[in-house]
Amino acid sequence: MRRLLALTAAASLLVAGCSAPSDDTSGAGGSGGDRPVEGADSAGAAGGTADAGESGQLDEGFAVTEHGTFDEGWSMAFLPGGEHLLVAERGGGLKLRDQATGGVIDVEGAPEVRHAGQGGLHDVIPGPTFVDDGTVYLSWVRDHPDGAQGVVGRGTLDIGGGQLSGLDVIWEQTPAEGSGHFALRMLVQGDHLFITSGDRQEFTPAQDTSNNLGAIVRLTLDGEPAPGNPWAGEGDDRPAGETDGDDKSAELWSIGHRNPLGIAEDADGAIWSSEMGPQGGDELNRIEAGANYGWPEASMGVHYGGDDIPDHSDGDGFTAPSAHWVPAMSPGNLMIYRGSLFDGWRGSALLGGLSGQKIVRVDLDGDRATVAEEWDMGERIRAIDEAPDGSLWVLEDGAGGRLLQLRPK
Numbered sequence: 001m002r003r004l005l006a007l008t009a010a011a012s013l014l015v016a017g018c019s020a021p022s023d024d025t026s027g028a029g030g031s032g033g034d035r036p037v038e039g040a041d042s043a044g045a046a047g048g049t050a051d052a053g054e055s056g057q058l059d060e061g062f063a064v065t066e067h068g069t070f071d072e073g074w075s076m077a078f079l080p081g082g083e084h085l086l087v088a089e090r091g092g093g094l095k096l097r098d099q100a101t102g103g104v105i106d107v108e109g110a111p112e113v114r115h116a117g118q119g120g121l122h123d124v125i126p127g128p129t130f131v132d133d134g135t136v137y138l139s140w141v142r143d144h145p146d147g148a149q150g151v152v153g154r155g156t157l158d159i160g161g162g163q164l165s166g167l168d169v170i171w172e173q174t175p176a177e178g179s180g181h182f183a184l185r186m187l188v189q190g191d192h193l194f195i196t197s198g199d200r201q202e203f204t205p206a207q208d209t210s211n212n213l214g215a216i217v218r219l220t221l222d223g224e225p226a227p228g229n230p231w232a233g234e235g236d237d238r239p240a241g242e243t244d245g246d247d248k249s250a251e252l253w254s255i256g257h258r259n260p261l262g263i264a265e266d267a268d269g270a271i272w273s274s275e276m277g278p279q280g281g282d283e284l285n286r287i288e289a290g291a292n293y294g295w296p297e298a299s300m301g302v303h304y305g306g307d308d309i310p311d312h313s314d315g316d317g318f319t320a321p322s323a324h325w326v327p328a329m330s331p332g333n334l335m336i337y338r339g340s341l342f343d344g345w346r347g348s349a350l351l352g353g354l355s356g357q358k359i360v361r362v363d364l365d366g367d368r369a370t371v372a373e374e375w376d377m378g379e380r381i382r383a384i385d386e387a388p389d390g391s392l393w394v395l396e397d398g399a400g401g402r403l404l405q406l407r408p409k
Contacts, residue, residue, distance in 0.1 A: 065405040067102065070095065073395040073403070075123045075185075075333075075383050080131050082388035084159055087395070087403075088138070090120030096162055097403075099387075107157070109164035113140045114148050117179030123186050127154070127221070134158060137193065138167070139184035149176035150184050152195055152223065170223025171195060174211055174246055178202055181259040181276075185333075189265055192226050193219045194253065196260035196273060203296040206256050209234055212248035214295060215255045216263070216273060216287055225250035230290035256293035256318060262334025263287075266364055267347055274331035274351050275321075277301045278309065282329050283321035284349065286367045294318035300326070322369035329356035332397065333383045336364070339390025342408055348372065352381030354397060359384065 072090035079086055085097040086107075094110040097103070113121050119141030127135030134156045141148050155167030173182070181198030188194075199206040199214035206214020209231050218226045225232065231249040262274035275283040275293075281301025285293055298318045299309040312320035325331075331351045340346060349362040349369070357377055363370040380397035387393055392406040 063407045063409050065407075067097075067393075067403040067405060068104065069400045069402050070395065071399055071401075072120070073382055073397070073401050074121060076385050076393065076395055076403075077125050078385060078387055078393075079126050079157075079159070085385075085393070086124050086126075086136070086157075088121045088124045090122070091115050092121050092140075094121065094124070094138075094164065096159065105162045107162050107164050109155070109167065111138065111140050111153060111167060112142070114143045117148065118182055119148050119179065122150075122182065122184040125186050125188065128188055128190075130157075136164070137186055137188070139186060139195070141182055141184075144176035146176045148179055148182075149173055150182040150197070152184070152186065152193075154221075154223070171217070171219060173197055173200070173213060174248055175205075175213070183257075183260050185261055185263045187263045187265060187271065188221070189269070189271065191221060193221055193223070194263060194271065195219065196257070196263050198259040199257065199295065206258065206295045207292075207297065209249045209252055209255060210247050212251050214257050215251075216253045216257060216260065216271075217248075217251040218253035219251060229253060253289055254287050254291045254293065256291075256295045256297070258295040258299075260285075261332050262351065264334045264336040264349070266336050266349075267338065272322075272334060272336065272349060272364070274334040274349075276330055277324065279304050279306075280326040281309075281321075282325040282331055284323040284331075284334075284351070284362060284369050285319070285321050286369075288319065291319040292317065293321070300324045322367055323362060323371065325356075329358070329360065330354035331360075332381060335384050335386060337386060339386055341390030342392075350384050350392070352384050352394070354380045354382070357381065359394070 070087055070089055074088050074090045076085055076087045083099055087095040092113040094107040096105050096107050122139040125137050129135050136157045137154050139152045141150050150173035151169045152171040153167045153169045155164050157164050178200035180201045183196040183198035185196045195217050197212050197215050205211050218229055220226050229250055231252045234249040257275055259276040260273045264272055271287040273285050273287050277283055277299055278301040281299045298312045298316055300311055302309055330353055332354045333352045335350050337345045337348045347364055349364055351360045357380055359375045361373045363372050382397040383395040385393050394404040396402045
């Protein structure tokens with residue numbers, strides 16, 4: 001059994017994280033980068049520096065059980081009832097695990113994906129009516145005449161038959177350009193579907209409200225722009241000829257994001273998102289309607305070539321992160337713990353690090369984020385989910401990535 005190491009944070013805010021130029025492109029479990037950050041100012045609007053405490057072996061704190069492996073596992077979701085775990089592999093495989101027997105089957109009817117760059121099958125979540133009708137949402141990257149396009153589809157999953165049917169695309173990233181920073185994490189909150197949409201490594205779209213890149217969008221469950229979104233109608237005010245009919249402003253909930261690979265709701269209904277920054281400046285953000293999180297105009301990191309990016313500062317018009325990480329952590333997911341199995345963890349955010357190869361627990365209080373603990377996992381962590389019994393299930397990145405169950409001893 002690989003050993004888990006724990007680090008305890010020594011201050012109220014950890015300012016850590018970045019990702020390498022390739023971010024998380026290595027499907028084979030490559031490093032994804034963890035190089036030193038030079039020239040990144042670790043103090044600023046998001047808080048001062050904090051040092052982690054002494055590392056120590058805490059194997060005795062966890063009972064760790066291996067439950068097989070997956071090929072480029074990218075996301076997973078416990079289906080209502082807790083009897084099945086749905087796992088998406090980036091290459092396009094959709095797997096259904098019977099939690100009682102441990103058996104894993106291939107789900108037929110998964111979409112054809114573009115498995116290149118950071119493209120592939122991305123997120124899977126059950127719809128709010130899953131118990132009644134088997135509705136699930138999937139996100140993936142498909143071929144497009146302009147390169148590659150991230151999309152979200154809705155279909156029906158027949159657990160007994162291992163079949164996905166009626167899958168229809170209900171949302172598209174526009175424009176379709178670049179080969180990375182798709183993001184494509186999803187959250188259902190009431191009657192709304194939230195989708196994280198990366199900047200596609202194109203920088204400036206994150207500040208352009210006519211497209212839906214570098215943003216978090218809020219839709220109806222059918223994929224239409226949700227009424228009341230903050231930029232709704234903005235495109236209608238442009239002079240004739242300034243829009244090509246593809247204006248996406250009505251979808252936008254927040255902008256100024258780079259590569260937000262995690263989204264979750266806390267017990268108070270607030271939405272949080274984890275985001276891969278440039279070289280330095282990975283972020284945890286509390287998402288507010290109409291907020292601009294600054295990318296690429298403001299960041300606590302620097303460009304990969306070493307060029308400076310202005311830090312977040314008071315009065316700059318942007319919303320600073322609640323926490324940021326330097327050096328590399330590369331958050332690949334975000335979940336907020338709701339159980340009671342782990343004493344004192346209720347309401348904590350849990351992030352898996354790719355280049356950082358760790359799990360981070362963050363205490364949330366209003367818009368404040370306080371890093372509480374870290375565990376060195378020795379492998380890139382792609383996804384974390386909470387089982388109905390409150391145990392943590394962890395999916396390692398890359399070919400042959402293990403599925404682990406963590407429980408307190």
